[in-house]
Each structure stands twice: as C-alpha cells, then as structure tokens.
Amino acid sequence: MAGLATQAFDSLPPHQKSFLRSLPKAELHAHLNGCIPLDCLIKLALDASKSDGPQPPLVREALQILKAGLNLNRIEDGFKLFPAIYHITSTPKAIALATSAVLDFFLEPTSPGVPPQCVYMELRTTPRSTPHMSRKEYLSVVLGEVVKRGGKASLIVSIDRRMSPQDVAECISLAIHFRNSGQPIVGIDLCGNPLSGNMKAFHTLMDAARDAQLPLTAHIAESERNTAQDTAEILSWSPRRLGHATFLDADAVLKVSREKIPIEICLSSNLVSKTVESLSAHHLRSWLELGHPVIICTDDTLLFKTNLVAEYALLLARPPLGLGFEEEEIRRIAQMGFRYRFHESRKTWNAVQKIARFKN
Numbered sequence: 001m002a003g004l005a006t007q008a009f010d011s012l013p014p015h016q017k018s019f020l021r022s023l024p025k026a027e028l029h030a031h032l033n034g035c036i037p038l039d040c041l042i043k044l045a046l047d048a049s050k051s052d053g054p055q056p057p058l059v060r061e062a063l064q065i066l067k068a069g070l071n072l073n074r075i076e077d078g079f080k081l082f083p084a085i086y087h088i089t090s091t092p093k094a095i096a097l098a099t100s101a102v103l104d105f106f107l108e109p110t111s112p113g114v115p116p117q118c119v120y121m122e123l124r125t126t127p128r129s130t131p132h133m134s135r136k137e138y139l140s141v142v143l144g145e146v147v148k149r150g151g152k153a154s155l156i157v158s159i160d161r162r163m164s165p166q167d168v169a170e171c172i173s174l175a176i177h178f179r180n181s182g183q184p185i186v187g188i189d190l191c192g193n194p195l196s197g198n199m200k201a202f203h204t205l206m207d208a209a210r211d212a213q214l215p216l217t218a219h220i221a222e223s224e225r226n227t228a229q230d231t232a233e234i235l236s237w238s239p240r241r242l243g244h245a246t247f248l249d250a251d252a253v254l255k256v257s258r259e260k261i262p263i264e265i266c267l268s269s270n271l272v273s274k275t276v277e278s279l280s281a282h283h284l285r286s287w288l289e290l291g292h293p294v295i296i297c298t299d300d301t302l303l304f305k306t307n308l309v310a311e312y313a314l315l316l317a318r319p320p321l322g323l324g325f326e327e328e329e330i331r332r333i334a335q336m337g338f339r340y341r342f343h344e345s346r347k348t349w350n351a352v353q354k355i356a357r358f359k360n
C-alpha cells in the first residue's frame with residue numbers, strides 16, 4: 001500500500017516529477033530507527049533469528065504491521081512499534097548496517113540517473129544501551145557510518161522525554177565529548193512520546209548543552225494533550241528549531257513567530273498519526289502566510305511509508321492529493337532546509353576551537 005505522499009507524487013506529470021527529484025533538498029528531521037528501509041529491517045530480523053533462535057512475537061507482529069502499513073488512532077500508538085525495532089537493532093553490527101542503509105536511502109541515487117532524495121541530512125538518534133553495547137558504543141558506531149558520508153551528513157543526538165535526568169546528562173556529555181573530538185555532531189533533539197516525562201527536570205541540562213554550543217531542536221506541542229506549561233518550558237530552553245509545533249497555544253505562537261524559530265514540518269507523519277485532520281487543515285499554510293521559516297521533513301519513513309521527494313509532492317500536487325503550491329514557492333521552501341541546518345554551528349565550533357588553540 002502506497003503512502004499518501006507517494007500517491008501525490010504518482011499523480012504528477014513527468015516534468016513535475018523531475019522538478020521535485022532534481023530540486024536540491026536538505027532533510028533535517030529523520031529518526032534513525034524510524035527510517036530503516038523495510039527490506040533492511042526484515043533482513044536484520046532474519047540475521048538475529050539465526051543467532052538468537054525464533055523471532056519473538058513482538059518482532060513478528062511489528063513486521064506484519066509495517067508491511068501492511070500503519071493505521072493509527074492516536075500518535076502514541078506509533079511508539080508501540082519501537083520496542084520491536086530496538087530488539088532488531090540491539091547489536092553494534094545491526095545498528096551499523098541500519099545506519100548505513102538509512103544514509104544510502106536518503107543520500108544515494110535510488111536508480112541510475114535518478115538524483116538522491118536529498119544532498120544533505122541531519123540524521124538524529126537516541127543513544128541506547130543494550131545488553132550488547134553501551135550508549136557510548138552505540139554513538140560511536142552510528143558516527144562511524146555518518147563520517148563516511150563526508151559533509152553530506154551530520155548527527156543530532158536525541159533525548160527521549162522518558163529519560164531520567166541522569167540519562168539525559170549522560171547523552172549530553174557524550175554529545176559534547178564526541179563533538180569535541182571532531183565528530184560530526186551538530187545538535188540535540190528532544191523527542192519521544194509527547195505525553196511522557198517532566199520537562200522542568202531537564203532545564204539545567206538543556207542550558208548546559210546550549211552553553212556547550214550544541215543547538216537544540218525540540219518536538220513541541222505534538223499532541224493536543226500537551227499543556228501550555230510543557231510548551232512554555234521547552235521554549236524557555238531557547239530551541240533553534242521546533243518539530244511539528246501543531247498545538248501551540250496563543251502565547252507560544254506569539255513567541256515562536258516573534259523569534260522566527262523555524263518549524264520542521266512532517267506532513268505524512270501528522271496525517272498518519274491523526275494529529276492533523278487533513279492537508280488543507282495543516283498549520284503549514286498559516287506559518288507560510290506569516291512569512292515564517294519552515295523545513296519539509298519526513299520524520300519516520302519506515303512508519304509513514306514516505307520519502308523526502310514524496311513529502312515535497314504533497315506541496316506540489318493539486319488538491320485534494322496535495323496543497324497545489326507553485327514551483328517557485330517550493331523552490332523557496334527547499335532553500336530554507338539549507339539556511340536553517342545546524343551544520344553551520346559545526347563550522348563555527350571548529351573555528352572557535354582553532355582560535356582557542358592559537359591563544360593557548
């Protein structure tokens with residue numbers, strides 16, 4: 001079953017398909033374990049069953065759901081698949097293969113003569129300790145794959161809302177450690193089930209990340225059940241980008257628009273998770289009308305059966321399949337992906353370090 005965005009892409013005439021394919025794009029909001037190509041995940045699950053015995057029911061059921069396509073009732077339902085995916089990617093070898101497959105998926109041509117989906121990506125992932133590796137080893141393995149792509153890929157370290165402050169501290173220290181040793185870590189993300197955790201407990205730690213020149217992107221107001229206090233707390237951390245921002249209250253809208261904090265927009269994700277009723281009701285249009293910066297992203301291509309070209313097709317296709325934007329407007333939107341990437345902070349940090357070395 002094709003996703004909504006793929007249907008929009010399929011509806012386009014050939015010249016519009018090639019316009020979207022050749023448009024330079026940056027992917028700034030993609031979760032590693034949510035973007036593993038399905039054939040890669042199935043193969044990794046098979047490999048695991050050869051060494052560990054039959055697949056546990058959790059894994060079998062998740063693979064069946066992913067093959068059939070998700071039918072979610074609430075955003076929280078999507079999170080139920082991650083324990084199975086995590087079971088499959090719990091060894092250094094599996095997470096290396098998964099990372100490589102995700103980077104290929106976004107950055108390599110899908111077939112000869114067809115441009116890659118994007119020319120630059122900021123992949124994000126949550127450092128995870130398993131019986132087979134520590135959080136440090138996890139990050140080291142992922143980074144080992146990211147560096148192979150040169151300047152085309154960088155990494156954002158995700159903090160899960162369910163983490164204890166001690167776990168958050170460990171993840172931020174690791175991010176600082178690897179970044180200081182020259183690894184391509186460009187920022188911190190706040191993600192996870194939007195209804196979990198107490199964000200006040202993270203305040204000092206998020207300040208520390210900012211002081212260490214690691215910019216923050218935060219999933220915010222993703223569920224209508226997120227409170228104004230939760231939103232205000234996250235905004236008090238001075239995030240440099242926001243994910244979704246679907247249910248911002250009036251005070252938050254004012255602050256976000258005054259400070260022009262770019263919003264990462266994931267159309268298929270919002271539609272499949274049913275946090276937005278329809279494309280025509282999506283908040284993207286009103287932010288664009290305000291001249292507010294937005295970036296088009298995929299979120300979880302595995303879960304939402306999408307890709308970055310198809311997400312852009314949702315902008316270009318005629319209603320009701322798409323929003324019917326003009327090519328010129330889409331070109332302008334795509335440029336914002338480059339303008340608001342964290343990659344620049346990596347360059348600034350390298351320069352700061354060089355000057356500091358010179359002074360010492």
Ligand code: IMP
Binds near residue numbers: 082191193299
């Ligand atoms: P990982 O960080 O590479 O393990 O990618 C999967 C994780 O990303 C999940 O466990 C969630 O914490 C997070 N994630 C994926 N999609 C979403 C979303 O739509 N909202 C919030 N968090 C998400």
Ligand code: ZN
Binds near residue numbers: 029031299
């Ligand atoms: Zn996300």
